[in-house]
Amino acid sequence: MKNALNGLRILDFSWVLAGPYATRLLADNGAEVIKVQPLLAEANDRFSRGYYETWNRNKLGITLNLNKTEGREIARRLIALSDVVVENFAPRVMDNWGLDYAALRKIRPDIIFLRMSACGQSGPRRDFSGFGPTVQAISGLTSLTGYEGEGPAGVGFSFSDHISGLYGAVALLGALEHRHKTGEGQCIDLSQTEAMTSLLADNILEHTRNCQQDSSDRPAPEGIYPCKGEDRWVAITVSGEAEWTKFKKALGKEGWSNWPEFSSCSARLQNKERLDSQIREWTILHTPEEIMQPLQAHGIAAGVVQNAADLIADPQLLAGGFFRQAENDRTAPTKGQDNDYVYRNLLGISQGEIERLKQEGVI
Secondary structure (H helix, E strand, O other): OOOOOOOOEEEEOOOOOHHHHHHHHHHOOOOEEEEEEOOOOHHHOOOOOOHHHHHOOOOEEEEOOOOOHHHHHHHHHHHHOOOEEEEOOOHHHHHHOOOOHHHHHHHOOOOEEEEOOOOOOOOOOOOOOOOHHHHHHHHOOHHHOOOOOOOOOOOOOOHHHHHHHHHHHHHHHHHHHHHHHHOOOEEEEOOHHHHHHHHHHHHHHHHHHHHHOOOOOOOOOEEEEEOOOOOOEEEEEOOHHHHHHHHHHHHOOOHHHHOHHHOOHHHHHHOHHHHHHHHHHHHOOOOHHHHHHHHHHOOOEEEEOOOHHHHHHOHHHHHOOOOOOOOOOOOOOOOOOOHHHHHHHHOOOOHHHHHHHHHOOOO
8 A cells, every 4th residue: 555654754864775775665655754864975975876866765855964953953853743763873873962762752752763773772782883794794694605615705785784674664563553552652672683683593593403413304405506597596405305206306317316325315415515516517507497497396495596687577476466667756855855845844944044054054
């Protein structure tokens, strides 16, 4: 429902990706999101082009210098008119501006305050700051990447920022539902590291299990295998002897699948490198789709490692109507684009006063 959040006002202090993604999701569904931008020269703002536009559509944009006393006072006046405040700085930033949760509650008792720091508002890593790659490293995700025998390669993009943004949006919706029922606001302490770690439960369990007992029931084969074409890959997982029998049927005439060293799960694990080598020799002769389809038909977990073009053409996504033409979307605001609406219409500041604030570097 495009306008499900009409009438909801969010004051958005967040920057880069995680916070702006959370608020963009709400703006896409009708919330009035006021994006607060610092007074930085564009040459000094590395997120001002391209990146910024992606995560801030459908928002209003104002400039405000929170390092000035008058700027912080204007922020307090805007908080009084807002349902939600969002930030994703290190904890000390909002606190140093005198805009912690206790201060916000004095301004508006039912305010909902979403705080999205790297490691949360308390604990030994409270003051750690960082972007997606930092969070991915601290959470343990980075350690799961790379080739065997080599160091971690990293994810390649800020996956954790996307996860944190989604968690933030869902958390806000839950807080809004709670306020609707009880009239109570709340402060949401969303640690981006904890959000990322919550998706690694299977890896944590596997590590714990493998350190304590025999791992002969692990899947084999299991991995990503190269296919015909440029940078084309397929993911395959075979669990247990019943699936191995199905896998051999899907292979057809590949005689190596009957070799004694692959006759049981424990044997396949012991000879994993040779098994993977044989599978790679088979997959490289076919497209990912040519591998995936027969394996899935035999009940084997297999899938194309999809790029953007694959996703757009994915028959399941198309059949489900996943992609829709966006209508009436507003591009990300330019710096101070909505100063007039926010400062004059919402706060009632006169034009002369606005000019003074500009001259003094407040807006």
